[in-house]
Amino acid sequence: MADAFMDLASSVVLVFATVSAADKNPQHYPAGKQRFETAAIVVFSCIMGSLSVELIIEGAKALMEGEHETDINATNLSCIAFAVGVKSLLYIYCYALRQYPTAMILAQDHRNDVILNVTGVVLSLVGQYSIWYADPLEEFSLRSGFYSTGERLHSFIGQAASRVFLNRITFIAMTHDVDIQLVDTVRAYSSGAGYFVEVDIVMDPNTPLHKAHDIAESLQNKIERLDDVERAFVHIDYEATHTPEHSY
Incomplete structure (x- = not known):
């Protein structure tokens, strides 16, 4: 009973x-x-x-x-x-x-x-x-x-995603657009039922703002269409030698 x-x-x-x-x-x-x-x-x-x-x-x-x-x-x-x-x-x-x-x-x-x-x-x-x-x-x-x-x-508590999942996100970012010169950082961590994904990409400093924006936004939308992703954030930079913006 x-x-x-x-x-x-x-x-x-x-x-x-x-x-x-x-x-x-x-x-x-x-x-x-x-x-x-x-x-x-x-x-x-x-x-x-x-x-x-x-x-x-x-x-x-x-x-x-x-x-x-x-x-x-x-x-x-x-x-x-x-x-x-x-x-x-x-x-x-x-x-x-x-x-x-x-x-x-x-x-x-x-x-x-x-x-x-x-x-x-x-x-x-x-x-x-x-x-x-x-x-x-x-x-x-x-x-x-x-x-x-x-x-x-x-x-x-934000447990990291598996290496396989991170590699998948990295591949998607690298092959998304020819103007992406480098994928600097990829993070994915659990948040409820899905993952929050952060991707830092490097583009030419002379890339027009509207073009850089459109590339980053389309990449974000592509990642968020994945079943395991709740939200994605794409950050654009012009070089990869800087100190990470956020420390954990």
Whole structure:
């Protein structure tokens, strides 16, 4: 019962965050509200992690109380089979939309629920017909709790993108226009669901302002069209021997 209620509560949190993120409000959130989803995923993970701790405590209590009877009947098995079937279909549906962070986290949750429900039935049946303590051991199963918290927290603190991603951005910048003489610096760091990308390019000092502007703007737009990029910033310079403008 607690598992079902917490599943519902956490799903409501994710849906609310997704709807809130889609409701754009440039005046109050000029950079968008994509971080709402990341924050909701962290809350979701903490809720399910707390449930895991509670279930582990209940399992430990059952083990300390000693042998007890487990009653698994046809009605229970039918309900669980129905739940597993629904969860399997939801997993397939959410996995098909895995490019969206909320859908991916729900897909992982449905997958884990299927595995844990099947494992729970097996252990309960073993506990009923053979080894009594197999049933309480089910509560020690790792549930969909903290598995994504660390990963999502990294997105809040600006973790650097992978070398492969940086190389991809560098290649895009180098081949964007013949007037780009050098790609000085490429940075990409997580910010919510996507990356913030900073690119420093070097152009001839005699390049007309309007031409330099158009090249930089088109490069920025090209980078921002990538699925993993939330925002891109392109800075233009005329030489590459200067001290970096920002120190971290």
